[in-house]
Amino acid sequence: MKLLFYDKFFESLIDLPKGIQKKVIDFQRKFRENSKSSAIHLEPIKNFKDSSLRSARVDQTYRAIIKVPEVGETYFLLWVDHHDKAYEWATNKVFQWNENTQSMQVFTSPEIIEKQEEVRPEITIEKRALFSEYTDKDLLRVGVPKVLLPSIRGIETLDGLEHVETFIPQDTFENLFYLADGASVEQLIFEIEEGKTEAVSEEEQLRSINNQRSFIELTDDELFNEILEGNLKKWKYYLHPSQRKLVNGSFTGTVKVSGGAGTGKTVAALHRLKYLSKNRKPAEKILFTTYTKALTENLKNLSNDLEIDLSGIKISNIDALAFDLVKDFVLISNDYKVFGLHHIKNPEEIWEEVLDTELTTFDTDFLSKEYREIVLYHDVKSLEEYLKAPRVGRGKAISRTQRRVVWSLVEKYNRIKGQYHYYHKEELYNLLVNFLKSHDTKVYDFGLVDELQDFSNVELRVVRALVEEKPNDLFLVGDPLQKIYDKRINFSQSGINVRGKRSRRLRINYRTTEEIKKLAISIVNDEHYDNFDGQEEEKAGYVSLFHGNQPQYTVFHSKDQEVQHVISEIEYLLEGKYKPEEIAITSRTKNALKEFRTELHLKNIPYTEYEQGNKVGHQNGVNLLTFHNIKGLEFKQVFLVDVNNRTCPKHFEALDNYSDTEKASYYKNEKSLLYVAVSRAIQRVEITGIGIRSELVRV
Incomplete structure (x- = not known):
């Protein structure tokens, strides 16, 4: 006998009293041991639409809903609730196998959906049906149950589709949403076919990737223990087919995964890490890197949640990783200092020293950017290389003669900088890459990168140099829309090859409500983002499968009013x-959080601040973070504060001196930063400020 658990079953279990939860856990354990036991009280209910559904007694008051097999020995545990509510949930449900998708589907019987359609307001303007351009065969192949075809054919708008969302199978709604949003039906069918198995028997087909999205078999009570502790992590057990294909797949080379905020990119990377750790050879080592220290700590915690054996696995942010290896390989002297990390002169001060003795039309700002964005970015080592280096994004072109002048200034800058033993961190990256290449040294066998959009070619060259090019070598995940640093990625220039089917996009938002997702997308919708492959990243076809309250944006007359409102809400x-710890207050600048910290202190509410990636204060308090620090984290309730026309986007005096190209890039990054902050919220986001409203927030 096999018992498969429907993912929605656990949502019903969470809402039950603790004592009843324990009884349910005992019940399912006994059922797995002997489904035929008379103590189970498995009985048909005559008014159920689906005759294969049964009621089972948890105790005198609570019932479980189970689907029994017509043939074979596979049962499905679907729901648990108070007697009357359990029956109410099951009465009009239909549970059937879909051969087109190789998955079990749960939906409401067609006549109930038709009644829902009847109570909707009449549409006076004649409209074309939403799915009129698709044949019945198309709709069946993307997962529409045959009995629901008439209901689906009657839908005229996207609002109409959302109206019946709770009545149709989840995978069906998802694919219909994609079609309505302009997705290719051929691509959807291809993805569904990928998730199917070649097995002939239905018992074996139940193990298909498509079916594991909603139904899994449990071999122990770990998931139930998490529920009793009030800490359920469904992401550890249930994966969308698009994620599972990536996690368990075998690829000829590097895999790149993009997707909007909350689409499970990090989850897929973590499960891939677990898969690689279990299937590697004993001596093989794995690298998992991201951009910041805070994100690194989050990955370590999540890896522990997933119970990954971390022996032979290095989880580190790219800076710490590179600096450690530079020291290990003794590539520079011990008294080195790095711009931005040590209390030393800044690069502009050294450029001033260069220009003090040189007569040139080039100023400090131009030379500093040219050095960082061209010389370091392309690892230019000679005049010949500089003369050939592309200057994309640097604005006005300069002649070969001017390049020669610039290079002479670069050489002097390098001499002065060398006398101080100062380095740009990009220099250390380039030193490390050149050493690894010249010594043909590979430190790791597999590599994973999270938050890919934060990297540039300089960091990616390090990752490429650390891991040998081979099947399944690199697994890269990121969201182009969250690109908040002015960095460029070109895979071919960094030595990374991603082609065809090894470039994937995730589209289901598991974190936020559809209302929060729509607000986040509206902030960046008028911008164009590269998908890391030189093509534009799509913003459409990205859906959340649950709903909540509309985000609110309130502007107050004074800071005190804003603070009092937010703290009273908390x-x-x-x-x-x-x-x-489930609540966050976040702002564009750290200074804007002072008054909120003071009020939390006066109210004796515990709070946590973040300093250089580390938590400071009460470890389980209300979180006080900047938009930059909240990146990669998530909270049930998020308050964005001090949001107005001067802070979002953030204005400063030097911005007036920026070129049009530089301003456009800056404002784009500011939009992405606000998109990041909004999309950290799981259930609710509230935005407040004083003064004039920000034009970026369209609420």
Whole structure:
């Protein structure tokens, strides 16, 4: 006998009292041991639409809903609730196998959906049906149950589709949403076919990637223990077919995965890490790197949640990784200093020293950017290389004669900088890459990169040099829309080859509500983003599968009013079911959080601040973070504060001196930063400020 658990079953279980939860856990354990036991009280209910559904007794008051097999020995545990509510949930449900998708589907019987359509307001303007351009065969192949075809054919708008969302199978809604949003039906069918198995028997087909999206078999009670502790992590057990194909796949080379905020990119990377750790040879080593220290700590915590054996695995942010290896290989002297990391002169001060003795039309700002964006970015080592180096994004072209002048200044800058033993961190990256290449040294056998959009070619060359090019070598995940640093990625220039089917996009948002997702997308919708392959990243076809309240944006007359409002809202949340660590207050600048910190202190509400990636203060308090620090994290309740026309986008005096190209790039990064902050919210986002509203927030 086999018992498969529907993912929605656990949502019903979470809402039950603790004592009943324990009874349910005992019940499912006994059922797995002996489904025929008379103590189970498995009985048909005559008014159920689906005759294969049964009621089972958890105790005198609570019932579980189970689908029994017509043939074979596979049962499905679907729902658990109070007697009347359990029956109410099951009465009009239909549970059937879809051969086109190789997955079990749960949906509401067609006549109930038709009644829902009848109570909708009449549409006075004649409209074309939403899916009129698709044949019945097309709709069946993307997962529409045959009995629901008439209902789906009657849908006229996207709002109409969302109206019946709770009545149709989840995978069906998802694919219909994609079609309505302009996705290719051929591509959807291709992805569905990829998730199927070649097995003939239905028992074996139940193990298809498509079916594992919603139904899994449990061999122990770990998931139930998480529920009892109030800490369910469904991402550890249930994966969308698009994720599972990436996690368990075998590829000829590097895989690149993009997707909007909350689409499970990091989850896929973590499961891929676990898969690689289990299937590697004993001596093989794995690198998992990201951009910041805070994100690194988050990855370590999530890896522990997934119970990954970290022996032979290095989880580190790219800076720490490169600096450690530079020291290990003794590539520079011990008294080195790095711009931005040590308290030393800044690069512009050294450029001033260069220009003090040189007569030139080039100023400090131009030379500093030219050095960073051309010389370091392309690892230019000679005049000949500089004369050939592309200057994309640097604005006005300069002649070969001017390049010779610039290079003479670069050489002097390098001499002075060398006397101080100063380095740009990009220099250390380039030193490390050149050493690894010249010594044909590979430190790791497999590599994973999270938050790919934060990297540039300089960092990616390090990753490429550390891992040998071979099947399954690199697994790169990121969201182009979250690109908040002015960096460029060109895979071919960094030695990374991603082609065809090894470039994937995730489209299901598991973190935020559809309402929050729409607000986040509206912030960046008028911008164009590269998908890391030289093509534009799509913003459409990206859907959340749950709903909530509309985000709110309130502008107050004074800072005190804003602070009092936010803190009173937090007090209300804390009186209810929320813990302090599930709440975040975030702003564009750290200074804007001072008054909120003071008020939390006066109210004796615990709070946590973030310093250089580390938590400071109460470890389980309300989180105080800047937009930069909240990146990669998530909270049930998020308050964006101090949001107005001067902070979002953030204005400063030097911005007036920027070129049009530089301003456009800056404002684009500011939009992405706000997109990041909004998309950290799981259930609710509230935005507040004083003064004039920000034009970026369209609420």
